[in-house]
Amino acid sequence: MSAAAQSDVITPSQVCARGQAIYDEKLKPVLEPGHVGEFAIINVSTGEYEVGADHLQTALRARDRWPHAELYHVRVGRRAVYHFGGRAILDR
Numbered sequence: 001m002s003a004a005a006q007s008d009v010i011t012p013s014q015v016c017a018r019g020q021a022i023y024d025e026k027l028k029p030v031l032e033p034g035h036v037g038e039f040a041i042i043n044v045s046t047g048e049y050e051v052g053a054d055h056l057q058t059a060l061r062a063r064d065r066w067p068h069a070e071l072y073h074v075r076v077g078r079r080a081v082y083h084f085g086g087r088a089i090l091d092r
Contacts, residue, residue: 010044010070018044019072036077043069051076 010018019042026047031040039055041062042048050065052058055073062071075081 015044015070015072018070019074022047022072023074031076038076039081040074040076042072042074044072045069055081 022042022044023040027040027042027049031038031051035051038051038053039058040049040051041058043062043066046066046069048066050058050062052061059071059073062069073081
């Protein structure tokens, strides 16, 4: 791999940090009023995004639009894209 190609590579933690920063600073005020619960796929290099109710379809549109980009997935207005069952058990 050439030095130029290596400088373009970013780590998964950098993708997460950039994606979350773009969401928090630029997209949150735009998307949260009308898209809570939908999925946003963010191109971390450009700040462009796709948004939709179906995660797979939104991700496929994003991949078609930016085939070689690093993409960050977020669920609008939520702390995680998905969560897995369970509930708190209270001591009595």
